[in-house]
Amino acid sequence: MIIGVPKEIKNNENRVALTPGGAKELIKRGHQVYVQSTAGIGSGFSDDEYKAVGVNLLPTIEETYAIAEMIMKVKEPIEAEYPLIKENQLLFTYFHFASYEPLTMAMIEQKSICLAYETVEKVDRSLPLLIPMSEVAGRMATQEGAKFLEKPMGGRGILLGGVPGVKPAKVIVIGGGIVGTQATKIAAGMGADVTIMDIDLYRLRQLDDIMPANVKTMVSSEHNIREEIKDADMVVGAVLIPGAKAPHLITKDMLSTMRKGAVLVDVAVDQGGCFETTKPTTHAEPVFEVDGVMHYCVANMPGAVPYTSTLALTNATLPYAIQLADKGWEKACRDNEELKKGLNIISGDVVYKAVADAFGLEYKDIEETLLANA
Numbered sequence: 176m177i178i179g180v181p182k183e184i185k186n187n188e189n190r191v192a193l194t195p196g197g198a199k200e201l202i203k204r205g206h207q208v209y210v211q212s213t214a215g216i217g218s219g220f221s222d223d224e225y226k227a228v229g230v231n232l233l234p235t236i237e238e239t240y241a242i243a244e245m246i247m248k249v250k251e252p253i254e255a256e257y258p259l260i261k262e263n264q265l266l267f268t269y270f271h272f273a274s275y276e277p278l279t280m281a282m283i284e285q286k287s288i289c290l291a292y293e294t295v296e297k298v299d300r301s302l303p304l305l306i307p308m309s310e311v312a313g314r315m316a317t318q319e320g321a322k323f324l325e326k327p328m329g330g331r332g333i334l335l336g337g338v339p340g341v342k343p344a345k346v347i348v349i350g351g352g353i354v355g356t357q358a359t360k361i362a363a364g365m366g367a368d369v370t371i372m373d374i375d376l377y378r379l380r381q382l383d384d385i386m387p388a389n390v391k392t393m394v395s396s397e398h399n400i401r402e403e404i405k406d407a408d409m410v411v412g413a414v415l416i417p418g419a420k421a422p423h424l425i426t427k428d429m430l431s432t433m434r435k436g437a438v439l440v441d442v443a444v445d446q447g448g449c450f451e452t453t454k455p456t457t458h459a460e461p462v463f464e465v466d467g468v469m470h471y472c473v474a475n476m477p478g479a480v481p482y483t484s485t486l487a488l489t490n491a492t493l494p495y496a497i498q499l500a501d502k503g504w505e506k507a508c509r510d511n512e513e514l515k516k517g518l519n520i521i522s523g524d525v526v527y528k529a530v531a532d533a534f535g536l537e538y539k540d541i542e543e544t545l546l547a548n549a
């Protein structure tokens with residue numbers, strides 16, 4: 176198969192969909208890989224590294240789209256890319272269709288095959304191509320929170336781990352899923368006094384078994400959150416209710432009960448945020464203050480660490496990309512239920528129910544559509 180990897184052109188996006196190592200795997204299997212020149216630079220991969228494994232470099236994004244049967248990307252195509260997409264061209268990338276109608280309509284119009292990273296799903300309902308970014312954001316949440324607790328950054332001037340003779344910082348993590356678990360691990364590793372909260376008691380039991388002694392577990396309730404945040408130095412918001420906006424677990428009136436210079440890190444900002452005072456911020460201006468409490472609410476946290484994020488993402492996407500390249504998308508999706516769940520649009524037909532429902536579009540049964548393409 177001919178695979179094309181364009182340079183990401185969305186603002187501040189430095190990741191790339193395929194590393195030289197990943198390209199080598201595909202080339203070894205007889206596929207041809209075309210990468211747009213400098214596509215890997217933001218993640219630390221030079222054109223020469225791609226060339227060395229047999230990648231063909233192309234100078235422009237137009238040529239990259241024009242030659243490829245499968246386009247591998249990180250972010251959804253932006254408007255300037257829409258006309259470059261060809262009929263029946265396979266696009267393997269994040270789309271998040273339900274949140275943006277113009278993109279959905281454009282992909283229907285271009286009659287492309289859209290396989291979305293975010294809806295590839297395992298039998299246990301986990302989302303293998305979202306997990307790596309949650310892992311990155313979770314670990315980063317503690318790192319960023321610790322930074323903004325420093326006095327020159329606006330925080331209350333407390334060292335997360337304390338020192339002998341001085342108590343460590345108190346960290347509350349609300350949500351014990353992927354993000355919360357990773358944030359907790361890093362905070363605990365830095366010596367903080369950590370409490371992780373979830374509404375799922377089974378999950379709290381698991382966390383209690385695996386976390387070190389400086390991590391306590393607690394049921395998430397309004398009462399418990401209200402009490403715990405009073406003397407907290409850092410609170411990480413990491414809840415997710417699939418398909419719904421995040422609930423506001425810390426309301427504006429609760430901020431006045433908190434320590435001045437404490438830091439709130441709302442990782443759930445991309446789902447509306449789990450603190451009432453959350454507003455999305457960017458890496459250029461990541462924090463703002465409300466009632467003396469610092470808020471860090473960056474919606475694309477992994478974007479700040481493109482090297483790690485690119486490797487984490489491509490570790491997860493490559494096995495699927497290999498199946499798509501080896502078998503073609505129809506057979507790969509028929510053989511693998513996980514990949515099949517990733518199909519959102521097939522040559523103008525919406526085959527993912529939530530996307531059709533989001534915009535009142537006709538939903539086409541995926542099995543029938545696949546059969547028609549057999």
Ligand SMILES: NC(=O)c1ccc[n+]([C@@H]2O[C@H](COP(=O)([O-])OP(=O)(O)OC[C@H]3O[C@@H](n4cnc5c(N)ncnc54)[C@H](O)[C@@H]3O)[C@@H](O)[C@H]2O)c1
Nearest residue numbers: 309312350351352353354373374395414415443474475476
């Ligand atoms: N800002 C970013 O850059 C970035 C990056 C990755 C993920 N995220 C976001 O981080 C959030 C968490 O993602 P995840 O992968 O950890 O999800 P997850 O599904 O693994 O975990 C969510 C957890 O929240 C718990 N929960 C639900 N309601 C709760 C409540 N009221 N109180 C306490 N816990 C509650 C659930 O039981 C679950 O354990 C999501 O909103 C996701 O979109 C943001």
